[in-house]
Amino acid sequence: MTEVSMAKDAVPAAGEPLVVLDNVNKHFGALHVLQDIDLTIARGEVVVVIGPSGSGKSTLCRAINRLEPIDSGRITLDGKPLPAEGRELAKLRADVGMVFQSFNLFAHKTVLQNVTLGQVKVRKKDKAAAETSARALLDRVGVGNQADKYPAQLSGGQQQRVAIARALAMEPKVMLFDEPTSALDPEMINEVLEVMQQLARDGMTMVVVTHEMGFARSAANRVVFMADGQIVEETTPDQFFTNPRSDRAKDFLSKILHH
Amino acid sequence: MDIISDYDTQILDAFWVTVKLTLLSGLFSLIWGTLLAAMRVSPVPLMRGFGAVYVNVIRNVPLTVIIVFCSLALADVFGVTMGAQGNFDALYFRLAVLGLSAYTAAFVCEALRSGINTVPVGQAEAARAIGLSFTQVLTIIVLPQAFRSVVGPLTNVLIALTKNTTVAAAIGVAEAALLMKEMIENEAQLLLISAIFALGFIVLTLPTGLFLGWVGKKVAVKR
Ligand SMILES: Nc1ncnc2c1ncn2[C@@H]1O[C@H](COP(=O)(O)OP(=O)(O)OP(=O)(O)O)[C@@H](O)[C@H]1O
Numbered sequence: 400m401t402e403v404s405m406a407k408d409a410v411p412a413a414g415e416p417l418v419v420l421d422n423v424n425k426h427f428g429a430l431h432v433l434q435d436i437d438l439t440i441a442r443g444e445v446v447v448v449i450g451p452s453g454s455g456k457s458t459l460c461r462a463i464n465r466l467e468p469i470d471s472g473r474i475t476l477d478g479k480p481l482p483a484e485g486r487e488l489a490k491l492r493a494d495v496g497m498v499f500q501s502f503n504l505f506a507h508k509t510v511l512q513n514v515t516l517g518q519v520k521v522r523k524k525d526k527a528a529a530e531t532s533a534r535a536l537l538d539r540v541g542v543g544n545q546a547d548k549y550p551a552q553l554s555g556g557q558q559q560r561v562a563i564a565r566a567l568a569m570e571p572k573v574m575l576f577d578e579p580t581s582a583l584d585p586e587m588i589n590e591v592l593e594v595m596q597q598l599a600r601d602g603m604t605m606v607v608v609t610h611e612m613g614f615a616r617s618a619a620n621r622v623v624f625m626a627d628g629q630i631v632e633e634t635t636p637d638q639f640f641t642n643p644r645s646d647r648a649k650d651f652l653s654k655i656l657h658h
Numbered sequence: 659m660d661i662i663s664d665y666d667t668q669i670l671d672a673f674w675v676t677v678k679l680t681l682l683s684g685l686f687s688l689i690w691g692t693l694l695a696a697m698r699v700s701p702v703p704l705m706r707g708f709g710a711v712y713v714n715v716i717r718n719v720p721l722t723v724i725i726v727f728c729s730l731a732l733a734d735v736f737g738v739t740m741g742a743q744g745n746f747d748a749l750y751f752r753l754a755v756l757g758l759s760a761y762t763a764a765f766v767c768e769a770l771r772s773g774i775n776t777v778p779v780g781q782a783e784a785a786r787a788i789g790l791s792f793t794q795v796l797t798i799i800v801l802p803q804a805f806r807s808v809v810g811p812l813t814n815v816l817i818a819l820t821k822n823t824t825v826a827a828a829i830g831v832a833e834a835a836l837l838m839k840e841m842i843e844n845e846a847q848l849l850l851i852s853a854i855f856a857l858g859f860i861v862l863t864l865p866t867g868l869f870l871g872w873v874g875k876k877v878a879v880k881r
C-alpha cells in the first residue's frame with residue numbers, strides 16, 4: 400500500500416476529479432438500468448464496482464466511453480463533456496481504455512498488430528515507434544514472446560493481458576475493466592490480476608467491475624456497490640467487505656462469500 | 659474434328675472475351691457490392707434504404723432485362739457512349755460489363771452482409787473503444803473478417819457470373835455463347851459444338867472453384 404500512495408503523490412494534483420457522472424439516467428426500453436447515478440472518480444483513483452448480475456455495472460462502464468449513450472445527465476472526462484458523435488467522440492474513446500470480459504482481440508491481426516493498430520490509425524504514430532512501444536507493453540504484461548501469434552493461439556489469460564496492452568498503447572487517461580477475469584479459467588485469473596495490480600500501483604486511474612475481493616482489497620481505493628441500477632453503497636474496500644451498511648450489500652456479500 | 663481446327667482461333671477469341679467480361683465485371687461488382695454492403699450496415703438511414711432498395715430490385719429482375727436495358731435505354735435512347743466513340747464492339751462490351759456488374763453487385767452485397775453478421779459485435783466494439791471511426795472500424799476490422807468468411811459464397815457468385823456472361827450475346831457481344839449460336843447455325847454438329855463450349859466453361863470455372871476453396875480455408879479467421 401505504501402507504493403500506491405507514493406505513486407499517487409507523483410501524479411500532479413492528485414484527487415482532482417477526472418471522470419464525473421452527474422445525475423446519469425439510462426433506459427433499455429422500459430428497464431431503468433442507470434438511475435440518477437452520481438459518481439466522481441479522481442485522477443489516480445482505483446474504483447471497484449460490484450453488484451448482482453443485471454444491476455447495470457457493464458452499462459455504467461460502457462456509458463463512460465459512450466459505447467452506450469445515456470438518456471439524461473452529464474458525463475465529463477477531464478472537465479470536458481463527452482461529445483455526441485463523430486471525430487470528437489472517437490478521440491475521447493482513445494483517451495478511455497476499455498478491457499472486455501471476452502477480450503475481443505482483433506481475430507485477424509497478430510498480437511503485435513493488435514497493439515500497434517490504434518497507435519498508427521488513431522494516434523498517427525509512425526509504424527516503427529508504434530512497434531517499439533507495443534513490444535515494451537507486451538513485455539510489461541508478460542507476453543512479449545507471443546508478439547507474432549494470432550489471438551486464437553493464446554490462452555485466455557494471455558489474450559486478456561494483450562487486451563490490456565492494446566488499451567494501454569493509446570496512453571489513456573482512465574482504464575475501464577468490465578469483469579476482466581470472469582471468462583478465465585481459475586489458474587489464469589491471477590496473472591491478469593497481477594498486471595492490473597501493477598497498473599494501479601503505477602498510478603493509473605481505473606474503474607474495475609469485478610467480484611475478485613482480493614483485488615478490491617489490495618488495489619482499490621473505493622468500492623461502489625450497485626443494485627437495480629442504483630449506487631447503493633460507496634465506501635472503502637475494508638469497510639465494505641467487513642461491515643457493509645445496506646441490507647442489499649449484506650445479502651449480496653453473504654451469497655458471494657458462501658458459495 | 660475439322661470443326662475445331664476450322665474455328666480454333668475464333669473459339670479462343672470468344673472465350674477470351676468471356677474471360678474479360680468475367681474479370682472486369684467481377685472486379686467492378688466486388689467494389690460496388692462492397693460499397694452497397696457498407697451502405698446496408700451504415701448508421702445513415704438514407705444509405706441503408708438505398709442499399710436495401712437497390713439489392714431487392716436488382717436481385718429480382720432477370721439479367722437479360724438488365725443487359726437489354728443497358729443496350730436499348732442507355733445506349734440507343736440516351737446515347738450513353740461510355741467513352742467508346744463510335745466503336746460499337748467496345749460500346750456493347752462496356753455496356754455488358756456495366757449490366758453484369760450492376761447485377762452481380764447485389765449478390766456480392768448480400769454474401770458480404772451475411773459475412774458481416776458472422777463477425778462478433780465485440781470486434782467492432784473493441785475497435786470503437788480504441789477510437790477508430792465508423793469507416794475505419796468497417797474497413798480495418800469488420801470487412802476484412804467478413805471477406806475471409808465468405809470466400810466460399812463469393813466463389814459461387816463468381817462462377818455464376820462466368821456463366822451469366824453468356825447473356826451478353828443478347829446484345830451482340832462476341833463472347834462464347836454468341837459464337838456457339840453462330841457455329842450451330844453453320845455446322846451440323848450440334849452435340850460436338852455444345853460439348854466444346856460446355857467444356858470451355860468447365861475449364862474456366864472448375865479450377866477457379868478449387869483454387870478459391872483452398873484460399874478460403876487458408877484465410878479463414880480462427881476464433
Ligand atoms: N443492449 C441491451 N438491450 C436491452 N437490455 C439490455 C441491454 N444491455 C443490457 N441490458 C439489460 O440491462 C440490465 C443491466 O445490464 P448490465 O449488463 O449493465 O448488468 P451487469 O450489472 O453488468 O450484469 P452482469 O453482472 O450480468 O454482467 C440487465 O437487465 C440487462 O438485461
Ligand SMILES: [Mg+2]
Binds near residue numbers: 458577
Ligand atoms: Mg456485466
